[in-house]
Amino acid sequence: MNIEKLKECEYRFYDYYKDGFNDEKLVKTVKLFNTIKFNEMAKKSFAIENFSNIEIVTEGFFAILLKSPLVSFYEGDTLRKALKSFTNFEKEMLSIYLQDILYGNLKNSFDDFIELMATKNLAKWHIITLIPYYFLPNENYFLKPTTTKNIIKYFELENLKYSSKPTIKFYKEYTKMLEKMKKVVKKELADDNAKFTGFLRMTME
Numbered sequence: 001m002n003i004e005k006l007k008e009c010e011y012r013f014y015d016y017y018k019d020g021f022n023d024e025k026l027v028k029t030v031k032l033f034n035t036i037k038f039n040e041m042a043k044k045s046f047a048i049e050n051f052s053n054i055e056i057v058t059e060g061f062f063a064i065l066l067k068s069p070l071v072s073f074y075e076g077d078t079l080r081k082a083l084k085s086f087t088n089f090e091k092e093m094l095s096i097y098l099q100d101i102l103y104g105n106l107k108n109s110f111d112d113f114i115e116l117m118a119t120k121n122l123a124k125w126h127i128i129t130l131i132p133y134y135f136l137p138n139e140n141y142f143l144k145p146t147t148t149k150n151i152i153k154y155f156e157l158e159n160l161k162y163s164s165k166p167t168i169k170f171y172k173e174y175t176k177m178l179e180k181m182k183k184v185v186k187k188e189l190a191d192d193n194a195k196f197t198g199f200l201r202m203t204m205e
Helices: 003-016 024-033 035-045 048-052 054-067 073-085 088-103 106-118 125-135 145-154 168-182 193-204
Strands: none
Touching: 003 193, 035 054, 035 125, 048 054, 048 088, 054 073, 054 088, 054 125, 088 106, 088 125, 106 125, 106 168, 125 145, 145 168, 145 193, 168 193
């Protein structure tokens, strides 16, 4: 990991955005992502008592994907078709995997969740990681392919090889490195994991 580059990015960020993410040049952009709103939606949709009703969980999952500004508008048709194609058994599996990921041990069901989504052509990093991020934005990470690849290359994250197919192995290794990077910068940059990777993306360019 190149700590010097990371500190240079932090310097550039505050040199241009004097008030950090509260700077008037960034406020509108931050509001567009509305993380607080989607965190509340995720907490409500995936409250533990809802997992007894697979319809609530499935509808909540796709509703957030369809509304999130982090998912392309053009993916809407694919998402709606996938929702309609889910059998009751698949909905039950989706509910089980999500409950385990959000409340139990992410490692136990992450790859199973990926395999289920792959049957709907939805095994993509930004789709797989969105709900866990919204549910716990200070613990889980939202991954976008281009940003992830650029972070690995620019900050020289050793022994990490990006794969377009999501796996728990890569997710754990990559996010472990991000956690180390967060400790080097100001707390304001690291209180939300998507905000942190957004800061990295902006300052690398």
